[in-house]
Amino acid sequence: MDREIHGHAVRGENVDSETRCAHYDTDRDVVALRFACCEAYYPCFRCHEAATDHEPERLPVDSDAPAVLCGACGAELTPREFVEGAHECPDCGAPFNPGCADHYERYFAFGE
Numbered sequence: 001m002d003r004e005i006h007g008h009a010v011r012g013e014n015v016d017s018e019t020r021c022a023h024y025d026t027d028r029d030v031v032a033l034r035f036a037c038c039e040a041y042y043p044c045f046r047c048h049e050a051a052t053d054h055e056p057e058r059l060p061v062d063s064d065a066p067a068v069l070c071g072a073c074g075a076e077l078t079p080r081e082f083v084e085g086a087h088e089c090p091d092c093g094a095p096f097n098p099g100c101a102d103h104y105e106r107y108f109a110f111g112e
Contacts, residue, residue: 001051002040005032006074009040012047019043019071028097030071030089031082033107034059041069045106061108070094079108 003015010032013022019032021043032041035048037057042048048056059067059079066076072094081090087098104110 005041005071006069008032008069008074010043010069010071011038011040011051012043013050015043015047017071019069021047023047024097026097028087028095030094031096031100032069032071034065034067034069035107045103056106058105058107058109061104061110067108070096083108 001011003010005017005019010019015021018030020029023044023046032043034041035056036059037054042051045056059065061079061083063079067079068077068082070089070092072089073092075089075091083104087096088094
């Protein structure tokens with residue numbers, strides 16, 4: 001269930017070398033996200049549910065902690081860089097799935 005990608009542990013179901021998983025596996029699904037409760041990245045919230053026995057804890061969107069891993073190049077982004085970005089990696093230009101925006105609240109806390 002664990003896979004090392006660009007030097008980081010990524011946990012999930014059928015994780016490929018660019019962080020795609022059993023739940024999200026299009027060409028643009030090349031991000032893994034870190035929850036505040038875990039020291040590993042997960043390709044999606046469903047992978048977190050499958051790999052853990054606890055409720056997810058979201059990182060504050062204004063956190064400076066690395067929270068998003070680009071599966072294409074290994075760049076790490078803060079929550080804000082990811083949320084306010086142009087759906088692509090600022091380092092390598094790999095396109096990110098714009099549909100991730102539909103799930104931001106599952107990963108990040110927005111001033112609650």
